Amino acid sequence: MICGRLTPANLSTRYLIDNRLILIPISAMIQFRHVSKRFPDGYMALNNIDLNIEAGEMVFITGHSGAGKSTLLKLIAAIERPTSGSITINGQNIAQIKPAALPFLRRKIGFVFQDHKLLFDRTVFENVMLPLQINGFDQNTAASRIRAALDKVGLLGKENVLPITLSGGEQQRLCIARAVVHRPAILIADEPTGNLDSAYARDIMAMFFSFHQVGVTVLIATHDTGLLEDNKHRVIVLRQGKLTA
Amino acid sequence: MIRAWLHQHWHALILTIKRLLSAPVTNLLSILVMGIAISLPVGVLTLMENLHTISGQISISPQISLFLKQHATQDDIDHIRTKLEENKLVARYQFVSKDQALYQLQLDNGLSEAVHNLVHNPLPDAFVVDIQDVSADVIDQLRADMQTWSAIEHAQFDSAWAKRLEALMNFSRMLVFVLLTLLSIAIVAVMFNTIRLQILTRQTEIEVSKLIGATDAFIRRPFLYFGALQGFAGGITAWLIITFVLQILNDELQAIAGLYAMDLQLHTTGYGDTLSLLLFTTWLGWLGARASVASHLWQIEPR
Numbered sequence: 302m303i304c305g306r307l308t309p310a311n312l313s314t315r316y317l318i319d320n321r322l323i324l325i326p327i328s329a330m331i332q333f334r335h336v337s338k339r340f341p342d343g344y345m346a347l348n349n350i351d352l353n354i355e356a357g358e359m360v361f362i363t364g365h366s367g368a369g370k371s372t373l374l375k376l377i378a379a380i381e382r383p384t385s386g387s388i389t390i391n392g393q394n395i396a397q398i399k400p401a402a403l404p405f406l407r408r409k410i411g412f413v414f415q416d417h418k419l420l421f422d423r424t425v426f427e428n429v430m431l432p433l434q435i436n437g438f439d440q441n442t443a444a445s446r447i448r449a450a451l452d453k454v455g456l457l458g459k460e461n462v463l464p465i466t467l468s469g470g471e472q473q474r475l476c477i478a479r480a481v482v483h484r485p486a487i488l489i490a491d492e493p494t495g496n497l498d499s500a501y502a503r504d505i506m507a508m509f510f511s512f513h514q515v516g517v518t519v520l521i522a523t524h525d526t527g528l529l530e531d532n533k534h535r536v537i538v539l540r541q542g543k544l545t546a
Numbered sequence: 547m548i549r550a551w552l553h554q555h556w557h558a559l560i561l562t563i564k565r566l567l568s569a570p571v572t573n574l575l576s577i578l579v580m581g582i583a584i585s586l587p588v589g590v591l592t593l594m595e596n597l598h599t600i601s602g603q604i605s606i607s608p609q610i611s612l613f614l615k616q617h618a619t620q621d622d623i624d625h626i627r628t629k630l631e632e633n634k635l636v637a638r639y640q641f642v643s644k645d646q647a648l649y650q651l652q653l654d655n656g657l658s659e660a661v662h663n664l665v666h667n668p669l670p671d672a673f674v675v676d677i678q679d680v681s682a683d684v685i686d687q688l689r690a691d692m693q694t695w696s697a698i699e700h701a702q703f704d705s706a707w708a709k710r711l712e713a714l715m716n717f718s719r720m721l722v723f724v725l726l727t728l729l730s731i732a733i734v735a736v737m738f739n740t741i742r743l744q745i746l747t748r749q750t751e752i753e754v755s756k757l758i759g760a761t762d763a764f765i766r767r768p769f770l771y772f773g774a775l776q777g778f779a780g781g782i783t784a785w786l787i788i789t790f791v792l793q794i795l796n797d798e799l800q801a802i803a804g805l806y807a808m809d810l811q812l813h814t815t816g817y818g819d820t821l822s823l824l825l826f827t828t829w830l831g832w833l834g835a836r837a838s839v840a841s842h843l844w845q846i847e848p849r
Contacts, residue, residue: 418757
């Protein structure tokens with residue numbers, strides 16, 4: 302007897318069949334098939350990329366600047382569209398996604414932007430509230446989730462300050478809190494340690510590891526190879542828009 | 547689902563009120579502009595409604611007054627009475643004797659002093675004749691016929707002025723509606739521009755919201771609320787202006803009406819009309835915002 306799915310599909314889908322737990326591996330969380338991206342000015346950012354990222358995996362994307370790291374991440378969130386090839390996320394082909402379906406794809410993804418994209422006319426609390434408002438959470442649930450997220454990134458004491466008064470590292474952590482507060486299945490970070498000193502950078506990386514440990518699929522683009530010492534996770538290297546490792 | 551939707555609307559409303567309060571002077575000024583613009587046609591319309599009520603107290607059903615010659619005898623009066631009885635066009639009639647007319651004059655217009663000084667009664671006997679509702683031509687014909695009757699000094703078709711007033715009212719009502727249409731278009735245009743500027747200053751916010759998974763409806767909502775709320779506030783301002791101005795006019799009117807021993811009172815818009823006014827301005831604000839959002843929001847796509 303099949304009793305049904307027990308957990309959300311972060312790892313593999315679990316079914317309870319005749320009182321025995323059966324793990325059925327599902328197809329990759331993120332799948333690139335022959336994906337190329339050429340910009341209108343003719344610049345080839347990505348060239349025939351094939352890539353599988355499993356649910357719950359943690360993956361680093363490195364390469365020189367201009368190698369196509371940002372473009373690859375933007376394709377996943379459908380901020381950019383591929384010129385050719387197909388991209389599947391959780392079984393949904395997003396190369397031809399309809400504009401009306403786009404917001405619902407993006408709600409599954411938490412994005413830590415390279416330029417933070419914080420709203421400077423709103424407090425720290427209100428910045429983190431935005432994804433929850435978009436998802437239609439009520440005030441009380443939202444408040445407790447926001448506090449939890451801010452606690453996780455160590456900004457709990459700064460709820461009511463404006464982001465402009467925060468240091469670079471704090472702004473980065475605020476951006477992470479905003480990306481994870483609605484508990485997305487996929488967390489994407491574009492140069493999250495961009496201009497932080499190494500102690501701060503290690504702090505930030507520890508946060509990403511902890512999200513990975515609770516089953517979130519984590520993708521991090523970085524040119525900072527120092528971060529990857531004694532790293533046990535998969536590293537994808539991009540060179541001139543092509544995969545090399 | 548419905549709870550989430552309600553929460554989103556609640557957030558949008560709170561956000562809009564915050565935005566309104568964040569630039570109080572600018573927003574108050576544009577609300578004032580809106581109120582003044584809309585109070586003009588609606589105020590004139592209200593004034594005309596009042597005029598209509600006043601003129602409505604005066605009969606506009608066709609009426610002919612027959613003034614008899616000063617030396618008309620009781621025989622003449624009886625003769626005319628029979629003729630009126632026989633005429634099918636006459637709905638009813640009333641005889642007003644010269645004494646009665648003088649008495650009325652004393653009562654009506656506070657002229658008792660003047661009347662008292664009269665040596666003899668200068669007023670003629672008269673018939674006030676209500677005519678069936680037929681065309682003006684037929685009534686004119688009848689009046690001309692009556693003029694030829696013996697002992698008739700003058701036959702007067704009284705409704706002519708009322709009809710002229712009616713025509714004039716229709717004309718001015720048309721004029722007011724043209725004005726209303728033009729000013730409504732102006733309000734929509736002003737709101738369109740206000741929202742355009744807001745969208746420009748909130749570019750990052752819109753971009754981030756889109757990146758986080760906001761639907762177009764979610765992004766549109768605060769701007770639409772803003773337009774509607776400002777329209778509503780403009781409507782209230784218009785109502786306040788109209789009520790205030792009518793109050794001032796009333797005080798002056800009381801003085802004039804007192805001189806003529808009449809009771810005249812201008813009334814502000816009724817409950818129904820006030821509600822219509824508020825709904826209308828709210829809709830105008832919403833419309834301007836909707837048009838602006840539709841033509842500007844798609845330009846902001848995250849890159």
